[in-house]
Amino acid sequence: MDEDDEEWEGVEQDAVSDSASISEDGDEAPQLVPIRSEENGEETATQGPATASGRYVPPALRKQQLAASAPSEETLKLTRQLKGLLNRMSEQNIATVLADIEEAYRKHSRHDVTNSLTTLIIDGISSHGAHLDSFVIIHAALVGALHRVVGIEFAAHFVQCVVEKYDTAHSAAKAQEDAENRGKECSNLLSLLAELYALQVVACVLLYDLVRELLAxxxxxxxxxLLLKLLRLSGLQMRADDPSALKDIVQLVQDKVDAQEGSVGSRTKFMVETLVQLKNGKTKKGQDADGAGARDVVERMKKFLGGLSKKRQVMAHEPIRVGLGDLRNADKRGRWWLVGAAWAGDPLVEHNHQKTQSTKPEDHDALLALARKHGMNTDVRRNIFVVLMSSEDMVDAATRLAALSLSDVQQREVVRVALHCLGAERTYNPFWALVIQRTTTPAQKITLQYALWDFLRGMGESRVGGAEVVKNAEVDAAPMDTSGSVGETKMENVARAYGWWIAKGACALTTLKPLEFELLQPQTRRFVKRLLTHLFISTQVTSPVAPISKATRKREALESVVIHAARVPTLQRGLLFFLNSSFKKSVDGPEGEFVRWAVQIAKETLAAGVDVNALEDAD
Incomplete structure (x- = not known):
């Protein structure tokens, strides 16, 4: 197989300009050049003299182009509805507003709702005058809620738009020589970013980048x-998240002040004093009193966001760890923070940027032939294979899979096809794990369990799955090896994928319950050790491509996954035996240190479960 046919990398495609189109004969169609009317200052579209071909545009075609560029009546109605919700939103009814926006997402295009909502919120915040802190906090809380309910796509798009608007406002404010006429747009947008940070939508990386740029x-x-504003709102939290970065910034400020000693004003001296106090963990009483009311609102909004999971299903909502440079170069480098859109260092990224967004007929035929070559022996499997291989990223794949309108039985084939493609990759491709995580249904969770049992039987664990499962294996056969031996690359790919799925809730750790841990085959032992290692890492990172150096040490995240095994006594004892016997030796360095920490937490969690089960048996 050619590498181009076999490997798929999700890459964010460059947006095609709306102002250009291609005519039927293949020539570039003339563009409409907007000119400004002298009478009313409004823009009207007319045929510009500098069109690509210089041809005359008939009035009928001109009207069609104008109609295509104007927002539809449905979009205008949606915008009015969302604007009304935002105008009525308060701390008391934010839950009701969130429910109404969820309903809008169900009735309208996600693209339209996201774009309209983003524009309305940013325009409302970036007004000329100053806002109350509570006004900004409530809107940031709504974004945080949508981050949890709708998904990371909304929050990522919103943050990128805020940064773009901030850049424009900052440039305009610098160009305004009269400080009295300078608006508060830039300050308001910076406050919004600070509150998004306070509510765990973005990480401290973005705010430290903003501080460094202001000091450049x-x-x-x-x-x-702007620096004083940012320090007042987020200084303490920034110090707690990354104190070493704060020390570097304080040193940078002091060096800059020393260089400008003769021209330093009182506000600059106050800022330096505030930074030094912040670095030393001290704040003035007056500053604490001024921000007490706003902090109370933030705490109430945090409780509101934390309670969302009790009433509805929420997505993974870790803070987006994206820097200022990545956001500004998103169209060139891809949006890696969408976990699967694109990532740096991939040689296929530049190649895939040159591909068209739509699948051409000849490409479709080639993919169908490739599907048959890979053993996709039904129309459903072949269609799923073509959709997955031709998708831009995991979001596009999920959307196109939903458009297939598969039944519950047919949806199981998505897991089978994705697992086959995952195992066929020469190196691990996180796209397959992310697609399954995003599209998982109850039926697919069961299929993930059966597919893992098939895989384990392929490594010689003939007892896994039970007699009934083995007897019916031909009915639900997977396109996977059952020869008693599995290639090392395939074993590593499957172990990483299942580690991610179990950590993120797409599959349960109890899937391993049929294993007899004391009697595992050598290859199975290596596979389970890799799976558990990747499971430990996946509970501490937000992206499947994040290195182990980025892993946090959140005990609760690991315990919440391992505790499920404690409810099955045989699995509980088996895992304890395996952790004690297979993780005796670990590599040196940060990786080994992290694995030892994770194994210890897992053992303590399982041991606590053993004690609880013993008490219940005694009762």
């Missing part, structure tokens, strides 16, 4: 004002 040039009055 001379200390202007505007930049000092």
């Amino acid at each position: 040039g001379p200390l202007l009055e505007l930049d000092v004002e």
